[in-house]
Amino acid sequence: MTSLERDTRQDIVDVAERFFRQIGYQKTTVADIAKSLRMSPANVYRFFDSKKAINEAVAERSMGELEALVTAIAAEKRPAAERLREILTTTCRLNSARYLDNQRLHEMVACAMEESWDVIRAHVERYDAILRGVVADGMAKGEFTAGDARTATYCVRAAMIRFCNPLLLTQCGALPGPGVDEMIDFVLAGLGYRAAAG
Amino acid sequence: MTSLERDTRQDIVDVAERFFRQIGYQKTTVADIAKSLRMSPANVYRFFDSKKAINEAVAERSMGELEALVTAIAAEKRPAAERLREILTTTCRLNSARYLDNQRLHEMVACAMEESWDVIRAHVERYDAILRGVVADGMAKGEFTAGDARTATYCVRAAMIRFCNPLLLTQCGALPGPGVDEMIDFVLAGLGYRAAAG
Structure with missing residues (x-):
């Protein structure tokens, strides 16, 4: 090209x-x-x-932006818990800026989910790999309870879905629920992290 | 009547x-x-x-069945962690039996979410109150880390949404992710629960 x-x-x-x-x-x-x-x-x-192929390019670019940001955070020389918190915060911020209250983009996402599942699945797998690196690092360094990093990563992603899934962002916004920071604290506790006494 | x-x-x-x-x-x-x-x-x-009113009655009955089951579990004389695990397992089992791979019921749920939000919101609030009783009990008895039971309950519900939300059940089924039991272990860890050594 x-x-x-x-x-x-x-x-x-x-x-x-x-x-x-x-x-x-x-x-x-x-x-x-x-x-x-x-x-x-x-x-x-x-x-x-096809229009579908254009939609896939739009989705890939947007997902690629998120992946680039979280890859950079994952590579920083800081405790795993700090990097994980920043990765999750960044993911939530980006997705809510993009999708919250934008009904039209929901339509685009719904179509991608129906027609281009492979593109979304590939993104989720790349995102998981980045997250898993940080989780495994935290386990190796004793910041998190040692365990199966793959399963722990799945749990972290599943726990955050309310703040990341484009359709849920709007739907759950109308229900009582935790704030992003509260949810991230809960996720870190789920990994066995205990903040050092201040 | x-x-x-x-x-x-x-x-x-x-x-x-x-x-x-x-x-x-x-x-x-x-x-x-x-x-x-x-x-x-x-x-x-x-x-x-109206048909909408019939749909609300269908939804209320189905939600009422779940609420009755979890209320009974919450009232049992067992450790809070055991009751919480059973409540979450029961919720996931009931919802997946009902909604998994039933595209037609998704339509009914989507309509209820659009037209009858108050009915859904009221159910979520009743469900939260039951869950919160168990969480607060576990905190009071030292099974879970003491804290704000309301926020902790929101986090528990948000963490489990992949297994409970009718639309996500099918969508996420096609992605790698944790099993229900793994997710419940993670949620209990998030509450600060540590299983006694065997």
């Missing part, structure tokens, strides 16, 4: 995401996207063979 | 639930329900003024 082609691809993803956000995934057509870029639909199809 | 009226009400709820399960909430009409009971639609409307 030439750099011009990369730019065009990028432009298509930008415009598509704006349309999905503003008028919704279902109502957006490839023709809308092409027109907004002063391109022919045929030219858009040179880059993406 | 006479006992005959109670029976009729009950019959309507039974038949409605069967229709919702078999052909879906949207496609079921009050006329279908009436016909199946050899009643006139007007007679059904004497008991429920």
